[in-house]
Amino acid sequence: MYYTDQDKFISLLEHGVNKLKEGFTDLPEVKGNVYSHDKAATIIGQLAEKMHENYPYFHPQYAGQMLKPPTDIAQIAYYLSMFINPNNHALDGGIASSQLEKEAVAEIAAMFGFDTHLGHLTSGGTIANLEALWIARNLHPEKTILVSDQAHYTHERMCAVINTPIEVVPSDNTGVMDVNALEERIKRGDIGTVIVTLGTTGLGNADPLDKIVALKEQYGFRIHVDSAYGGYFTLSSKLDENVRAAYDHIKNVDSIVVDPHKHGLQPYGCGCVLFSDPSVGKFYKHDSPYTYFSSEQMHLGEITLECSRAGASACALWATQQLYPLVKQGEFAAMLDNCLEAAQKLADWVKQHPKLKLVIEPKLDIVNFVIDAPSASVSSQHAQAVFEMAESKHLYLALNTLNKSLMPEFEKGYWDQDKVIAIRMCLIKSDHSAWMDNITDILDASIANLST
The missing domain is CATH 3.40.640.10 (Type I PLP-dependent aspartate aminotransferase-like (Major domain))
Structure with a gap:
């Protein structure tokens, strides 16, 4: 996957499995589950293919919902614990x-x-x-x-x-x-x-x-x-x-x-x-x-x-x-700062774009903007079109239906309906800041395809 060095991942997992086994060597041996390796491999292959139907949530070009890939150590720790399968009730x-x-x-x-x-x-x-x-x-x-x-x-x-x-x-x-x-x-x-x-x-x-x-x-x-x-x-x-x-x-x-x-x-x-x-x-x-x-x-x-x-x-x-200790000025905190930086970069780009209007200045790492159009209904139609065009270019966005009270600067004639559909982007990945040029290039190309 994009975020994972596969060799390092497997090496860490193997290290954990071997270390875990050391704690249970005094138990009588139990034979493992008997199953057909070839059949299991076929099933796993089928599952992997079915997973292709997902959006690439792990990639920086996914900026729709709040989907952040778990770090390698979390994945390995979770999988390693499955050998025990603990229940944290009693x-x-x-x-x-x-x-x-x-x-x-x-x-x-x-x-x-x-x-x-x-x-x-x-x-x-x-x-x-x-x-x-x-x-x-x-x-x-x-x-x-x-x-x-x-x-x-x-x-x-x-x-x-x-x-x-x-x-x-x-x-x-x-x-x-x-x-x-x-x-x-x-x-x-x-x-x-x-x-x-x-x-x-x-x-x-x-x-x-x-x-x-x-x-x-x-x-x-x-x-x-x-x-x-x-x-x-x-x-x-x-x-x-x-x-x-x-x-x-x-x-x-x-x-x-x-x-x-x-x-x-x-x-x-x-x-x-x-x-x-x-x-x-x-x-x-x-x-x-x-x-x-x-x-x-x-x-x-x-x-x-x-x-x-x-x-x-x-x-x-x-x-x-x-x-990644939960401390200010630490490595984990720096990842969060990267997300805020990405949101500000995108907001600044939106404010300079002739066909876009920023809804509010981002306070965290979510950015909402609308397509500049003669009316709220046309703006909403354009937002849907950009959403679909960006997806065809492998940039994955979200939409957000907003009340007109959030945009008091819009003239009364714009509001032919009480709500407008905005494009909403969640820049939850630490890599989003470094990828902002790629993201805005795809956005720009998607907006250019709008009919006037």
């Missing part, structure tokens, strides 16, 4: 991997500035957010949860699952939660938790957490931060002043969600939920008479909604964080 199902999960999660908590924490890995951001909102409901069972109209749709779905009222707060014309509208809603006195998004998956912006923390101090609600996509950017040295101020207040919130399978270089699925107050663990209490007998230590299953979970995820994350 300690007797995943002794080593449970400890690795605790260590890796503690490093993430420290990255966010939590002095104390309760947390664990999940199968992804949706389940992590479900747990955070479930705790919010248990703490304030009769109160409403607030969320921005730019937040991920999972929150409304998960509140329906836990039967908790949720209301949407409008965003301003930069796509972040309108603090004035938020305060007006809070004044009614029935709000238990406010969900703050760092950063939003559509526009890549960050709600003003610093201002919302100030409201929390005045009105006394809880704050949950959904940073499934953007959490790791707290390590970046290239955030603008307002976004930096938001990230600097993460340490003052009640719960956080981040997805290591996005910017954390992990395979799917690997999410993480953190609580600043460990006492919320009391809500997880349950009885499992045949599960928690092997140790007096805390079993991860005692603080999770999920039961069986892949210990392989913990192994992969722990190994990655050993190679």
Whole structure:
């Protein structure tokens, strides 16, 4: 694959397999599975061919969704752990991997500035957010949860699952939660938790957490931060002043969600939920008479909604964080800075292009732009055409339907419909900055094919 030196990859994997075998030499020999090598080779070949039907998510010319290739060490650690296939529910199902999960999660908590924490890995951001909102409901069972109209749709779905009222707060014309509208809603006195998004998956912006923390101090609600996509950017040295101020207040919130399978270089699925107050663990209490007998230590299953979970995820994350520590000015942080640099390069190119208009200045690594046209409907048609033309040239984009409130500078005559389709690019790979000339050349050629 593009990112992998195959010989080095196989050498590292072989080294790990041999080292793993050394720990179990005192067991009686068991014959391996008996199967036809030729038949297995045929099946694997068929699978490889079927995988050709995917977009090349690993390549810098894929800039559509939030798909970041897991680093080699994560892939090898995950595969190596499959020889054991640990289950991080009870300690007797995943002794080593449970400890690795605790260590890796503690490093993430420290990255966010939590002095104390309760947390664990999940199968992804949706389940992590479900747990955070479930705790919010248990703490304030009769109160409403607030969320921005730019937040991920999972929150409304998960509140329906836990039967908790949720209301949407409008965003301003930069796509972040309108603090004035938020305060007006809070004044009614029935709000238990406010969900703050760092950063939003559509526009890549960050709600003003610093201002919302100030409201929390005045009105006394809880704050949950959904940073499934953007959490790791707290390590970046290239955030603008307002976004930096938001990230600097993460340490003052009640719960956080981040997805290591996005910017954390992990395979799917690997999410993480953190609580600043460990006492919320009391809500997880349950009885499992045949599960928690092997140790007096805390079993991860005692603080999770999920039961069986892949210990392989913990192994992969722990190994990655050993190679790339979660520290500012480190190698991992530099990768994040490269993503921000790529977004700014693209935004600057868009602003110079005669046929494009930037929606908002990128705050993280997502860029949205529209095709300049006489009307929103024609602009939307052109965006679809560029999307298809770029794909034919092996550049893979995404589309984003945006409300006209995000583009107040457009003249009234432009708006023959309330929404417009924008081109959305997620520059989540560290290589995107170095590939920007290739990317913009293909974009330019795709735009040139538009009919006037």
